[in-house]
Amino acid sequence: MNVLIETADDITPAWVGEVLGVVPDALDVTPVGFGQIGSCLRVTLSGEGLPPSVLVKLPTADAGTRGMLVGAYRSEVSFYRELEPTVAVDVPRCHLATDVTDDGRFTLVLEDLAPARQGDQLRGGTPEQVLAAAENLAGLHGPRWCDPTLLELGWITMQDAEGADLLASVYGPAIDTFLEITGPLMSAEAAATVRATEDVVVGWSLARAERFGIVHGDYRLDNLMFSPDPAVPVKAVDWQTLSLGLPAKDLAYLVATSLDAPERRACEEAVVAAYHRRLLAHGVTGHPLEECWDDYRFAMLQGILVSVFGCAYGARTDRGDRMFAVMVERTAAAVRDLGTLDLR
Missing domain, CATH: 3.90.1200 (Aminoglycoside 3'-phosphotransferase; Chain: A, domain 2)
Incomplete structure (x- = not known):
């Protein structure tokens, strides 16, 4: 399965299982924040061996805007993939950080910090x-x-x-x-x-x-x-x-x-x-x-x-x-x- 997804509709139990290693019994997806340069989705999960929820970050759906933000997207993904393991700053745990495509598509799955x-x-x-x-x-x-x-x-x-x-x-x-x-x-x-x-x-x-x-x-x-x-x-x-x-x-x-x-x-x-x-x-x-x-x-x-x-x-x-x-x-x-x- 390709773990790079594009919309909230792609967040299925099978996809979660591929990312987290456990298929949830049920899930619920709700948007978080204002989504000016992308979308952030809270995925609430049911099932043993899973966190109560995770956050999924996706790029903006607008192709023109997405193309202008490739550098910013790569910065965040590269931080979690290359720099975070080498420093000591406290950040959300990263469950998935895909490559960023040339047209700005990526998927980032992070620890949900609620109730912080x-x-x-x-x-x-x-x-x-x-x-x-x-x-x-x-x-x-x-x-x-x-x-x-x-x-x-x-x-x-x-x-x-x-x-x-x-x-x-x-x-x-x-x-x-x-x-x-x-x-x-x-x-x-x-x-x-x-x-x-x-x-x-x-x-x-x-x-x-x-x-x-x-x-x-x-x-x-x-x-x-x-x-x-x-x-x-x-x-x-x-x-x-x-x-x-x-x-x-x-x-x-x-x-x-x-x-x-x-x-x-x-x-x-x-x-x-x-x-x-x-x-x-x-x-x-x-x-x-x-x-x-x-x-x-x-x-x-x-x-x-x-x-x-x-x-x-x-x-x-x-x-x-x-x-x-x-x-x-x-x-x-x-x-x-x-x-x-x-x-x-």
Whole structure:
């Protein structure tokens, strides 16, 4: 049987048996989430030797959109197939990750994390949630810290001069669109900070390349599942934006976009210190806490960069507009507090 499927109708007891090794007595399929770049289906299972449910991720049905998303689909599938076994970040267990075809078809079957709860980007997180997420993040960065074999993978890359040139050509227009959309939702101070990033973002994107690792690229509350289990309090999902780069970009993005300024100011040094301790536990050497803190300050532009492009070029929703505005309001405050624009 071909385990690569295309629609919910293809999820049959026989197919589940092929994937999980046990044919269920019965199953029920329901959609989960909004499905903007694909579909996510919860498959509830009955029968001995099976989990209560699994999640099945499929690409969008629109062939044109699917073709444009091949790279993102391959990133997530390749993470589970090639990188996840080599790192220590807590993620859903992967039951199946097929090849991604040239026209963007794939099938991914993952552990269903219910009753864990997704973080809420608009509402923000708690310092305790951010601390747990930062410690989990060190499990992504630490085991492959500056690992030269990452540069040989091909499907995951580091920013280069060509990419920096492209960034220089599109970032200014993206800022214009972003501020047109979010202007009424943000302070004038935050908008001014966004404008000020245009002069430094290209050099910033290439800087500190001597320290690199696997960068999730969108490690924020909406992509984190929080559990009351103290042994595994958080798991990270959505691995479609992977790159190689300065690991602190993920850390700065997480902290700045999750917490309003007073909460962030009160806990960020402790969060960075806890993340750094976990890095050392995963074998990182030659990276003192002072350097980690400086990288964290420097990396703060990540939250603005990702939000500007996500808002300017992504599918618009009312929640999305408000979310990007809040993320940038929080991050812009961190950029000003930490003197990020003065760092090189």
